[in-house]
Amino acid sequence: MLSSSAAAATRDVSIRLPEDSFETYKCDAPSLDVKVKKEDLVWMYKSMITMRRMEMAADGLYKAKLIRGFCHLCTGQEAVGVGMESGLTKDDKVITAYRSHGFTYMRGGSIKSILAELLGRKDGISGGKGGSMHMFTPNFFGGNGIVGAQVPLGAGIAFTQKYLGHKAATFVFYGDGAANQGQVFEAFNMAKLWGLPAVFVCENNRYGMGTSANRSSANTEYFKRGDYIPGVKVNGMDVLAVHQAISYAKDWTVSDQKGPLLLEMQTYRYGGHSMSDPGTTYRTREEIQRMRSNNDPITGLKECLLEHSIVSEEELKAMDKSAREEVDKAVEEAKKSPEPELDQFWTHVYQKGTEVPFLRGCEPEVIHRYR
DSSP states (O other): OOHHHHHTTTOEEEEEOOGGGEEEESSOOOOSEEEEEHHHHHHHHHHHHHHHHHHHHHHHHHHTTSSOSOOOOOTTOHHHHHHHHHTOOTTSEEEOOSOOHHHHHHTTOOHHHHHHHHTTOTTSTTTTSSGGGOOOBTTBOOOOOSTTTHHHHHHHHHHHHHHTTOSOOEEEEEETTTTTOHHHHHHHHHHHHHTOOEEEEEEEOSBSSSOBHHHHOSOOOGGGTTTTSOEEEEETTOHHHHHHHHHHHHIIIIISOOOOEEEEEEOOOSSOSSTTOOSOSSSOHHHHHHHHHHHOHHHHHHHHHHHTTSSOHHHHHHHHHHHHHHHHHHHHHHHHSOOOOGGGGGSSSSOTTOOOSEEEOSSTTOEEEOO
16 A cells, blocks of 8 residues: 555645646636645556556557557557546546547456457457457447547437436547548537537647648647637646646536537657557657657656655555556456457347348358348
8 A cells, every 4th residue: 555645645735737738719728726636646647657558568469469450559648548537427428539448448448358359359348359449338439440430429429418418528539630520520510509518629649640730730729620619728748737628628518518618638649650650750759759758648747746745756666566567467368368259240230139130241142140
């Protein structure tokens, strides 16, 4: 048990965020004064180091050719997923694109289930049939592989929340590479027209699939692109700034019932777009190293913990060691999981109770009987 953090667990700490943490469009800024429990700061740190360890493990498994196909890692972007979860309840809904491992973990998925899914194993969170891009939990709607397609789905979830009278919000994540999709703007229009409790969150990690944002977008101020929807630009490398913005957005849509809001999380991925992308042909190694050295979200929170005497260096090392051991154990357990049975390929295609008597295969003339 952590001695100093346990002794201070019931006490709050007040932290003043940097003045440039937020920039706004047609709305006030979230407060720069953050009041948070010390135990919650420790939880944030543990969550971020565990998430990074999990992604590092996935990187190693992919390079060992145990993970095949698509694999998009969120290394460097941990503050977004952790800061998000710290400001939500389980009643709030989240949907995102294919860089989804961290969100799955924060929304209740176990490390073993995520890694087993990447390996295509039976114990995977989607039964080994979804892979890197299709992971789900009861309050997390994926993991979606088609660029931008999750945004109108998220608007639909928000519509359901309002229709059923649920006092909860739906957070709809997409990347800067998806920000120019027409369906994104269609979802904006419907959400504003109907006053939906939707928070559209653009994870701007500066690069799409090998293309910098300023080469693909005439307007890179994504928080202003909702036009009639107010927006906030957030330092997405600071977990406390993310926490504050998410809490603000939830109050905006639910408590104040002001309709949708747009958040732009300015973040950075250390690796390539996917495992097949080295990530160094369209940006310099010096840029990546500079971001690691000066803006790393884990290092930033670590310095905060030490500055406020919440934990000691020794306790931080113990947490790092514990996260490494937890992930290493999950890797071995995931490897031992068997592959799904072949007949499972024909299940979970339709909602239970709406199945049809047959499924068509890849060849037009071949009909596979539903099992």
